[in-house]
Amino acid sequence: MDQAHSLREFMNQHNTQQQKNHWARIVTITSGKGGVGKSNFTVNFALALQEAGKKVIILDLDLSTANINILMGTTPKYSLVDVLYQQKSIWEVMEKGTQGIEYISSGFQLQHLMTLDEATLATFWGQIEVLQTHADFILLDTGAGISKELVDFILASDETIIVSTPEPTSIADSYSVLKNVVRYSNKVTKFHLVVNRAQTYSEAVETSRALKKACKNFLHIDLPTLGFLMEDVQVRxxxxxxxxxxxxYPNCSASKNIKEIVHSYLPDYHQNSTVQTTGLRGFFEKILFFNKSR
Ligand SMILES: Nc1ncnc2c1ncn2[C@@H]1O[C@H](COP(=O)(O)OP(=O)(O)OP(=O)(O)O)[C@@H](O)[C@H]1O
Ligand SMILES: [Mg+2]
Structure with missing residues (x-):
């Protein structure tokens, strides 16, 4: 049995055992190239989802330049590491940012789950399980670069939002991420594209067309466009x-773009409410499975 096959088997088993409609949807926000606007998109998308009545938690999985907190002018006291080693509860490590948006810093390489003993792991599962019914969305902000860890995050998520700028290097890196994921499976996660920092609307359309076409022709996957964010000095x-x-700057063009993105995202989310999630515990269990089966 090849790895892709065993992965699908695992997912199917997992999905039938644990599927629950009201659990938080796990959405990874990623890109190939760094500095394209992932973290800014994550925070502002979370705020717009919250404004639309959804409960959102951000999990900062970027270990090298974790900066979700910086964008909101806060400093986290704890991270998930403290759940593992300092007996903190998930509520203690959850911080509040702008307008009460809740976020958690991860603080550890997820491969480290492999080194945990059964008792610590059981405590960890118990703690993160409570988040599954606490939120509608858990947004995972990831770091730059195309790593095996990033591929794991994407494979373990319910949905993935790829952020790309119109620069050829960003387009090429976005394509590489998708190519790496599709090597393992093209069915486990749903992809969306957000084009950021476009100078003009036609540049944004052209970028999404180019990526969509490459994904369809060479990877045989659909990459629907969730929306565009224009280059906007107010972001800086x-x-x-x-x-x-x-x-x-609620009236700046980037804010209007984010609002439009939420307006097109939520009807799709409600329509696909039968899309089953395995929750945050399921996400971490899949990461563990990928590392064990390597
Ligand atoms: N729409 C935009 N208009 C103008 N500037 C932008 C826009 N989006 C992002 N930027 C600029 O790009 C910078 C980097 O954004 P951000 O930190 O969100 O990127 P990132 O992809 O999370 O980076 P990293 O890969 O390092 O985590 C911002 O600080 C801002 O100056
Ligand atoms: Mg970032």
């Missing part, structure tokens, strides 16, 4: 002031 201003643009 908001980063400097450490208040997300959706709050500090």
């Amino acid at each position: 201003e908001a980063v400097k002031s450490q208040i997300p643009f959706y709050v500090s």
Whole structure:
């Protein structure tokens, strides 16, 4: 049995055992190239989802440049590591950012789950399980670069939002990420594309067309476009002031773009409410499975 096959078997088993409609949907936000706007998108998308009545938690999985907190002008006291080794509860390590958005810093390589003894792992499962019914969405902000770890995150998520700019290097890196994921499986996660930092609407359309076409022709996957975010000087201003643009500049073009993205995303989310999630515990269990089966 090849790895892709055993992965699918595992997913199927997992999905029938644990599927629950009201559990938080696990959405990975990623890109190939760094610095394309993932973290800004994550925070502002979370704020717009919250405004639309959804409960959102951000999990910062970027270990090298974890900066979700910086974008919101806060400093986390704890991270998931403290759940593992300091007997903190999940509520203690969950911080509140702008407008009460809850976020958690991960603080450890997920491969480290492999080294945990049964008792620590059981405590960890118990703690993260409570998040499954606490939120509608858990957004996972990831770091830059195309790594095996990133592929694992994507394979273990319910949905993946790829953020790409119109630069050829960003387009090429987005394609590489998808290619790496599809090598393992093209069925386990649903992809969406967000084009960020486009100078014009036609540049954004052209970028999404190019990526969609490459994905269809060479990877045989659909890459629907979730939306566009224009280049907007207020984004940088908001980063400097450490208040997300959706709050500090609610009428700027980037904020309007985010609102449009949420307006097109939520009907699709409600329509596909039968899409089953295995929750955050399921996400971590899949990561563990991938590492064990390697
Ligand atoms: N739509 C935009 N308009 C103008 N500037 C933007 C836009 N989106 C992002 N930026 C700029 O790009 C910078 C990097 O954004 P961000 O930190 O969100 O990227 P990232 O993909 O998370 O980076 P990393 O890969 O390092 O985690 C921002 O600080 C901001 O200056
Ligand atoms: Mg980032």
